[in-house]
Amino acid sequence: MGFLSGALVDRLLLLAVALGVAVLGFLVLRRAPRLAVASWIVVLCFVPIWLGFGIGFNGNYYLPPATAAALLVVAALLPVRRFRLSWMDALMTLVVVAALTSILAGNAGIALGAAIIVVTYFVAGYVVGRIAPLRVDPAWVHGAIAVCFTIVAVLAIVEGVTHWNPFVLIKSGNSLYSIWGTIQERGGVPRAEGAFGHSIALGASLAMAVPITLAAPFRLWLRGLMVLTMLVATVFTFSRIGMICALLGVALSVLFMRDAISRRARIAITTAVVLASAVVFPLVSAVFDDAGSEASNSADYRGDLVSLFGTMNLVGVAGSAQKNSAGSLYFGNFRSIDSQLILTGLTNGIIVLIAIAVALAFGILLVLRGKASPATIALVAQIPAFATVALITQYSIFVWFVAGLAATTQLAPDASRPLVLGLPARVPQRDASRDELAAGRR
Numbered sequence: 001m002g003f004l005s006g007a008l009v010d011r012l013l014l015l016a017v018a019l020g021v022a023v024l025g026f027l028v029l030r031r032a033p034r035l036a037v038a039s040w041i042v043v044l045c046f047v048p049i050w051l052g053f054g055i056g057f058n059g060n061y062y063l064p065p066a067t068a069a070a071l072l073v074v075a076a077l078l079p080v081r082r083f084r085l086s087w088m089d090a091l092m093t094l095v096v097v098a099a100l101t102s103i104l105a106g107n108a109g110i111a112l113g114a115a116i117i118v119v120t121y122f123v124a125g126y127v128v129g130r131i132a133p134l135r136v137d138p139a140w141v142h143g144a145i146a147v148c149f150t151i152v153a154v155l156a157i158v159e160g161v162t163h164w165n166p167f168v169l170i171k172s173g174n175s176l177y178s179i180w181g182t183i184q185e186r187g188g189v190p191r192a193e194g195a196f197g198h199s200i201a202l203g204a205s206l207a208m209a210v211p212i213t214l215a216a217p218f219r220l221w222l223r224g225l226m227v228l229t230m231l232v233a234t235v236f237t238f239s240r241i242g243m244i245c246a247l248l249g250v251a252l253s254v255l256f257m258r259d260a261i262s263r264r265a266r267i268a269i270t271t272a273v274v275l276a277s278a279v280v281f282p283l284v285s286a287v288f289d290d291a292g293s294e295a296s297n298s299a300d301y302r303g304d305l306v307s308l309f310g311t312m313n314l315v316g317v318a319g320s321a322q323k324n325s326a327g328s329l330y331f332g333n334f335r336s337i338d339s340q341l342i343l344t345g346l347t348n349g350i351i352v353l354i355a356i357a358v359a360l361a362f363g364i365l366l367v368l369r370g371k372a373s374p375a376t377i378a379l380v381a382q383i384p385a386f387a388t389v390a391l392i393t394q395y396s397i398f399v400w401f402v403a404g405l406a407a408t409t410q411l412a413p414d415a416s417r418p419l420v421l422g423l424p425a426r427v428p429q430r431d432a433s434r435d436e437l438a439a440g441r442r
Helices: 006-030 033-046 065-077 087-102 108-135 138-162 175-180 199-214 220-237 240-256 263-291 294-311 340-347 350-368 374-380 383-388 393-409 426-441
Strands: 053-055 061-063 321-323 329-331
Touching: 006 033, 006 065, 033 065, 033 108, 033 138, 033 393, 061 108, 065 108, 065 393, 087 108, 087 350, 087 393, 108 138, 108 321, 108 340, 108 393, 138 199, 138 220, 138 393, 199 220, 199 240, 199 374, 199 393, 220 240, 220 263, 240 263, 240 350, 240 374, 240 383, 294 340, 340 350, 340 383, 350 374, 350 383, 374 393
Parallel strands: none
Antiparallel strands: 053 061, 321 329
16 A cells, blocks of 8 residues: 555545445445436436546546436346337437447547547437336336426526526536536526536426426426426526427427327416416516627527538548647537537538438427327427537436437337336226226216
């Protein structure tokens, strides 16, 4: 031990403690699948992205807390029964294969960074979403998401009113904190970010939780109150795309989630949303007016990104990709690619971009036919966001979690209905006999 430096000893002790906690957590979560899923959702919602672990030879890449938790939770949930392959599994496989192939196709350093993001953000979220509803009733998963994101929404409203974010006080010395640990402003007003590190990430994540919340196994008035809280919270992010996707999620749910929402409930929800929109519109309008050309310039910048389509390759990183002397990544003259669809084509190639576009089109078709599960509706409502913002922080992981959830729930006999997978066969038989007895009495 005398040959080891003090810093190395401290690091080894920290590693030993972390390993011990992981083993203990595995043993506990192994026996409690619901606790495992709930724990992961809590980490996703309330642990900032900058509290991750450095990986790689120089620690240049980070393992997000939600990804580290995903590794533990997936290990605790495996093995699963009744697993069936989905077309979404083929899409996820294509994304991974293309990311790994890109490393051999040129711009290896840039491609390696993109591949690490695919594995640590996309795959981690997708696998949890794919497996969780096979071990836990999907309706319970919907309820857990509804509860956690309602708390996220309440904290966002408090942040919007008080301009105090407790999560940014949890500092870290890595580069992620310098990127995501500051509060944005619009029109001189601080924007709510919660633990998501960015107002757009928070707004879009809340919007994605809306259709899932409307399908949660709670009373209508409670679901309506939860969704209304999320809608108000998106206002305090002052993210246009967050507000648009939230309203789109409500609209699609009201129109196409008919087995989970009665006609009277649809009327009540629509009325409440219209009234709430009328109340908050003056606030939103005033902030955007004070922002002046900030919002319009942002939209124009996104429009200019279309010029990068010509630099994309079939597979691999685009020819326009380059890093400057400071290590910052650029595509042509653009450093920030505010469109996940365009960024996918630039980092993984046109083939993957087309495959994702086809998957989204298929999702739209399922929604229009009334065959979409709540998770699929949530993804379709996010299409405007995919076109205009990049997948960042926990929003990225949450998107692919919902994609995995959609892949599993769409395999149910009637995906549009609230799902109860994995229950003993005697439960539906008992309900059926009770219905028959009641019919006989009538």
